[in-house]
Amino acid sequence: MSADVELQGVSIAFGDFYAAKNVNVKIEAGEFFSFLGPSGCGKTTLLRAVSGFLEPSEGKVLIGGQNMSGIGPNKRPTSLIFQNLALFPLMSVADNIAFSLEVRGVSKQARRKRADELLDLVALNGQGDKKVHELSGGQKQRVAIARALAVEPEVLLLDEPLSALDLKLRQKMRTELRAIQQRVGITFIYITHDQGEALTMSDRVGVMNDGQLEQVGSCYEVYQAPSTPFVATFVGENNAFSGKVEKVSKGIAKVNVEGTSFSGSIGKTTVGDPHPVGVGDDVFIFVRPESLSLAKGTKAPKNKFSADIETIEFEGNLKNIYLKSSKNKSTRFSVPSVFDTSDLIPGSTIELSFSAESAIVLPSGPLALD
Amino acid sequence: MGGFFKKNGSIISTFFLIAITFWLIFLILIPQLYMLDLSFRPNLPPLLRGGPDDVYTLTHYKHFVFGSETSKDAYNYVDIGVFVDTIGTAILVTIINLCFCYPIAFYIAKLATPNATRLLILALIIPFWINELLRSFAIRILFAGEGVINNLLLEMGLLDAAVNFIALDVALYTGLTYAYILLMIFPLYNALETLDTNQLEAAKDLGSSTLRTHWRIVIPHAKAGIASGSTMVFMLTAGALATPVVLSSPNTFWFTQLIYQWFNMNDNWSRGSAYSIILLVVSVAFVLLMMRIFRVTIGEVVR
DSSP states (O other): OOOOEEEEEEEEEETTEEEEEEEEEEEOTTOEEEEEOOTTSSHHHHHHHHHTSSOOSEEEEEETTEEOTTOOGGGSSEEEEOTTOOOOTTSBHHHHHTHHHHHTTOOHHHHHHHHHHHHHHTTOTTOTTSBGGGSOHHHHHHHHHHHHHTTOOSEEEEESTTTTSOHHHHHHHHHHHHHHHHHHOOEEEEEESOHHHHHHHOSEEEEEETTEEEEEEEHHHHHHSOSSHHHHHHSSOOEEEEEEEEEEETTEEEEEETTEEEEEEEOBOTTSSBOOOOTTOEEEEEEOGGGOEEOTTOOOOSSEEEEEEEEEEEETTEEEEEEEETTEEEEEEEEETTSOOTTOOTTOEEEEEOOGGGOEEEEOOOOOOO | OHHHHHHHOHHHHHHHHHHHHIIIIIIIIHHHHHHHHHHTSOOOOGGGTTSTTOOOOOHHHHHHHHOOTTOOSSSOHHHHHHHHHHHHHHHHHHHHHHHHHHHHHHIIIIISOHHHHHHHHHHHHGGGGSOHHHHHHHHHHHHSTTSHHHHHHHHTTSOSSOOOTTTTTHHHHHHHHHHTHHHHHHHHHHHHHTSOHHHHHHHHHTTOOHHHHIIIIIHHHHHHHHHHHHHHHHHHHHTOOHHHHHHSOTTOOOHHHHHHIIIIISOOHHHHHHHHHHHHHHHHHHHHHHHHHTTOOHHHHTO
């Protein structure tokens, strides 16, 4: 069984400091939902409010349509996986997994049987008698999942559980977590600051900044159609040019960036309408590094600018070329590694262009720190 | 050794060497060996020591078990009784102490804010700047017939007549429990402080009651601290002198008082030594037995 989770106007204050401000979101039953945001944005606080370790200062948490106010973590149909996993080091793996059953007075044999079933589920067959410290990082991870699933929760809450693993294992565990979620069919709420994790696993992502939920949408939406400058710069890489709107027509805004005109599509608000951008407004025009192309040779009159190459960085699948132009402090331009870039030498000047469709214009606002 | 001298310089190295040697040899080894040796020697006047009569004998140990040769009893019921009472009371005091200190240590280690922690630790330490004897007298005043506690209870109408807390040994148990409270709290606190708070939350999230969380998670984690604190409190309580002298009822006698009598009043150092050795050996044996039962190693206790 899985349940939906609804946050209605949830604010959480510690004294004068608001860790979460008026958060409204409905997470569907059986959904894999991620809260994505930088550290300190309030996402862990929000998760603690869902699990019951914190009561919201304002607003309500509903699980399966039921108001959870006043109901403790041990009485909620949720199960939390801690960032450091919090496995019990003095118990065997099987005792860890079956602890919730021991609490409920389930007999020893039944407990062991259930633990073995769960060990099968997380591909740890026959490891029940080991001590926790005898397991590898990835195996501990799976024990934590099995232990959380033993209570048969309707909602599983995960607080950055992969952050301690190295890259390869993290990528493997992402796929595995997603597979486990689909097998057990319950709601997963995942907290992370790693956009790669959020985008690869989730059905939907909620991007948080400074206690506020900036945008909720599918992975594709938050990447392709950010509604705020923060989301545009936090999810994936983006080049931001700030300027003033000169002209608006048919969803395209012409923006004057220090004397040069650029055109870009006007972004949508969180509810899906185009932002009400007017002539003279301060805006950002965002262009992803992969949307830039070399303007060399082409006669494209629009959206063209020149910049000096500073450094070229090799990142395996991509080459990142860092540029400096008068329009922007630093611009990043990425090309697939197979491209021949031997003629791009640091110090030389190149011309770049982008299409109006690939650029997004959003009203000015805070950017993610880079 | 040469490496040590090179690394720390000759002055510091020499000082270290002297300090450690003095501690090990003069403070630990020699007094214990001297007492052990003395306990097997007859109690002779100074002139006869080293003479033909000064031979090894079990007479003092026999005295503890069978009593004096003039006694009609088969065993030394009085001394053995005092000994058993002392050990029994020390066990009881250790248990009471643990029951009191566990919640205090848990509160300080896991629940209190940093400011409250500092304040509580000060409140625990400061009274121990006062001499043990004075603290015992303070407790005697509290529990006396006309003392604060009796007056308060009479005033509140909870008592009809004053209770003789001294005769009931309530004052003694309280005094002994309080005397070594720090030696219980600090090992417990050290052990509990290292417990990951997430474990408590994880247990709660999995549906565990507070009681079960303590039984299954906290106490096993703190086991070494419990063993360490209990060992120290038991040893020191069994060997306490000042507190029993001040607080025990007229018909309660502490084994250390007996030892004191042999040394000071009866001028029989050999017998006093033998009694001391008996207390030491039995106490150590008891602690080792407990450690075996609760499966704690020496390494964990002294950590």
